[in-house]
Amino acid sequence: xxxxxxxxxxxxxxxxxxxxxxxxxxxxxxxxxxxxxxxxxxxxxxxxxxxxxxxxxxxxxxxxxxxxxxxxxxxxxxxxxxxxxxxxxxxxxxxxxxxxxxxxxxxxxxxxxxxxxxxxxxxxxxxxxxxxxxxxxxxxxxxxxxxxxxxxxxxxxxxxxxxxxxxxxxxxxxxxxxxxxxxxxxxxxxxxxxxxxxxxxxxxxxxxxxxxxxxxxxxxxxxxxxxxxxxxxxxxxxxxxxxxxxxxxxxxxxxxxxxxxxxxxxxxxxxxxxxxxxxxxxxxxxxxxxxxxxxxxxxxxxxxxxxxxxxxxxxxxxxxxxxxxxxxxxxxxxxxxxxxxxxxxxxxxxxxxxxxxxxxxxxxxxxxx
Numbered sequence: 001x002x003x004x005x006x007x008x009x010x011x012x013x014x015x016x017x018x019x020x021x022x023x024x025x026x027x028x029x030x031x032x033x034x035x036x037x038x039x040x041x042x043x044x045x046x047x048x049x050x051x052x053x054x055x056x057x058x059x060x061x062x063x064x065x066x067x068x069x070x071x072x073x074x075x076x077x078x079x080x081x082x083x084x085x086x087x088x089x090x091x092x093x094x095x096x097x098x099x100x101x102x103x104x105x106x107x108x109x110x111x112x113x114x115x116x117x118x119x120x121x122x123x124x125x126x127x128x129x130x131x132x133x134x135x136x137x138x139x140x141x142x143x144x145x146x147x148x149x150x151x152x153x154x155x156x157x158x159x160x161x162x163x164x165x166x167x168x169x170x171x172x173x174x175x176x177x178x179x180x181x182x183x184x185x186x187x188x189x190x191x192x193x194x195x196x197x198x199x200x201x202x203x204x205x206x207x208x209x210x211x212x213x214x215x216x217x218x219x220x221x222x223x224x225x226x227x228x229x230x231x232x233x234x235x236x237x238x239x240x241x242x243x244x245x246x247x248x249x250x251x252x253x254x255x256x257x258x259x260x261x262x263x264x265x266x267x268x269x270x271x272x273x274x275x276x277x278x279x280x281x282x283x284x285x286x287x288x289x290x291x292x293x294x295x296x297x298x299x300x301x302x303x304x305x306x307x308x309x310x311x312x313x314x315x316x317x318x319x320x321x322x323x324x325x326x327x328x329x330x331x332x333x334x335x336x337x338x339x340x341x342x343x344x345x346x347x348x349x350x351x352x353x354x355x356x357x358x359x360x361x362x363x364x365x366x367x368x369x
Contacts, residue, residue: 005033049305049320052348052366053099054334059083059091060360061353063298063341065209065257068360071117072343072352073166075124076146079345080104081352082126084111088133094148097346099366105150107142114162118173122146122194125173130162137161137180143196157190158200167212169219170240176221177207185226191242204246205234211261213301215268216281220247223259223270223277237283247283262299262306266323269306271297273313278325292319292327298340300349302369309333309351309365310340318367334363 006013019030034041061070061083070083078094085091090106107115112129115138119125127141137160143151157164161178168174173192180186185208189201203221210224222235235247259272270277273295276288294311297319301307306321316333337354344350351365 048322048328049302049307049318049330049367049369051330051332052368055095055099055101055364055366056362057081057093057095057101057352057364058103058362059085059093060362061341062355062360063339063353064211064260065296066339066355067113068355069114069339070341070353071115071126071166072341072350073117073119073124073126074343074345075119075144075148077345078104078124078144078146078148079343079350080117080124080126080144080148081341081343082107082115082117083353084113095345095350095364104144104148107144107150112138112162114179116164116166116175116178118166118168118175118192120168120171120173120192120194123173123192123196125156125192127156127175127190128161128164128178130179135182154196156192156196156198158188158198159186161186161188163208165207165210165212165221165224167214167219167221169214169238170242172242174212174219174238176212176238177203177210177224179208179227183227189238189244199242201238201242201244203236203244205236207234209257211259211270211299213261213263213268213270213279215263215279216283218283220268220279220283222247222268222279223261223272225257235279247279247285258295260297260299260308260311262308262321263301264306264321264323265303267306267321267325269299269308269321271299271308288325292317292329296338296355298342298351298354300342300344300351300367302347302349304369307349307367309342310337310354312338332365334365335361337361 062068092104092106107126115129123143139160141156164178165176185206187203207224210221218237268279294313297311318330320328340354341352
């Protein structure tokens with residue numbers, strides 16, 4: 001686990017985020033610092049990602065492509081977590097910036113699986129999803145303000161669907177693609193601005209469960225799934241001006257639900273096992289092999305790091321890719337689990353719940369830079 005150094009400022013302990021020493025008239029960043037204890041070197045500081053806390057949420061929840069899939073997004077001082085309880089009813093709770101958990105009004109009275117969640121500056125939006133009891137694909141949505149007041153039953157999306165790719169571009173919440181039936185997908189993209197105005201775009205192909213990542217000023221969607229075609233290799237992106245383009249090179253690896261995505265300033269990474277599809281900030285594409293990793297992981301995006309956790313082969317490992325694709329491996333995830341729900345609140349990342357070998361977790365591992 002990454003360690004921390006603190007200085008006293010105004011009678012308060014302030015964590016040192018970056019540390020530099022002068023060497024040969026140049027400023028050199030300190031990556032690790034050790035003290036000698038009983039004849040052994042003990043690490044006291046390491047730059048980069050560090051674990052802050054492990055806490056619990058009330059409702060057990062899992063992440064992408066799971067039967068207990070929840071959704072999360074942030075607004076103001078809150079990370080909102082939407083899930084389904086053991087009676088198939090909607091459940092909502094939050095974690096605030098002080099890392100205190102609380103209950104929120106559920107976005108849906110009846111639990112909907114595989115819903116979408118994304119935010120703009122004024123609202124956290126949960127929409128769509130599947131009601132399995134009557135095979136109903138919802139169009140309705142709920143908005144949370146920064147004060148967690150809500151507006152119910154607003155029809156945001158053009159076509160009822162589940163399994164959308166979600167993200168934010170130019171202060172718009174984006175809901176892309178999705179399942180419209182058990183055997184068909186759609187190319188519809190609904191874009192919700194900060195005044196709750198909705199515009200509709202179209203991807204160049206039908207897709208469900210694409211992973212949205214911000215890189216180079218665009219919102220990139222890759223590693224989705226098309227049930228009709230069995231597999232889908234297509235990649236598209238949405239610009240700041242809300243135009244849609246298909247990427248000239250296609251991802252050479254298909255998801256089938258086992259992929260995860262995360263980005264830093266330089267690279268968007270789509271990882272599945274030891275294979276990683278890489279897109280640079282200018283959207284050049286490559287594929288890397290023999291990287292450390294696993295299947296059914298969860299990803300978090302920071303400015304300096306793309307972070308993956310959990311998975312079928314990873315145990316308690318967390319993989320941290322820096323802006324040069326150098327990988328650091330932490331071994332401090334609280335449990336060995338797959339299909340974790342991942343969310344961001346400010347500079348902190350949250351790995352929430354996940355599928356255990358038996359059952360579902362309600363533990364949350366919190367990391368920060």
